[in-house]
Amino acid sequence: MCTNFVNNQFFTINSKNNFITFIYRHSDSINMAEIKAKTEEKSSCLDTIARSPLYVGLAIGILAAFVQVLLISAGGPEAYGFCVACHTRDVVNVAVNDIAGTKLAVAAISQNAILPVLTVIGVLIGAFVSARYYQEFRAKTGNAVSYIWYLLGGILFMIFALFMGGCPYRMGLRIGYGDVVALIGVIAIIAGVLIGIKIATKLAEREG
């Protein structure tokens, strides 16, 4: 049953169009050659499941609910099991509050607990161990201009995500929890993605 779920037709596309190469040149999110190499190698059943986003998504959703049932006594808010933006905010702001004596806003759960929620630290370590273990760790550098763009992008991303009340993952959890505003937020994210694709296409045409 679990031989090759992920033997996907994901990257059978030939990137003839400029804008496809543009997006992927600027994203590095998936290296086509790597994907091909990955699907060819033989892998364990557990790893096959881990490589399928469908099961990973299900697992994240259920685990987030499990974390809430375990830890909600420490403090709210609800539907807070997993969020990259908010949990980064909690770690950073608790650290800044402790060092500089400021009173930056953090979630109640991180305020009450002995240490804030460490999910993002866990993701960093877990992904690093996994990348090392499967020999997918590769240093990828950019130029100074791209670093500045990514830095600015990170700052703006965080600000707008916190205005919205969470990153796309927490929006998903909130939809599962029954929050209509989160649904509006996800629809707005889709609109933003469409605008982004349009802009990237324009830029790619201009670059030629």
Added chain:
Amino acid sequence: MAAAGWLTKDVAVIAVPLVTLLLGLLIGWLGQRSGFCSIGGFRDFFMFRHTRLLFGYIALIVGAFIGYLVFWLITPTAFENFFWLLGKGLMPVPGAPAGLTVAAYIVLAVVGGIAVGLIGVMLGGCPLRQVVMTSEGNIKSLWFVIGMCIGSVVFAAWVSGWGVALLKAVGVA
């Protein structure tokens, strides 16, 4: 009334870092293996009609709903406001700046969502993907994560106050 989960408050405050660290380790491993990405899912769907990552995000919503429903049936006290819409109406789950009206939260969700989608697609991924790529050795993503850390301080110290003031000045809040 304070919500009560499986652990009592005294235990939970100690367990928070440990449990979330373990959760993060697991999600980091899964995220690295699957290339899980929410914004990437929308991008791949609209550009190539590829549904692999998109179904992952939809599965997250479904999984969250199933998880909340099952655990709510087991321990209702841990999910006081489930199903949120039935108890609280349109008011969102806390997270965004507190004390605003529903209209203001909708404005924030629309503006924030468009900006998040736009930035995410231009820089190649949602925050989880950026964190995972940092662990895979991508220096550009490392700068994104550093930007997120700076952004959280900037937001809490100044920008959230400005945003709320702006909304009040316009008359939505």
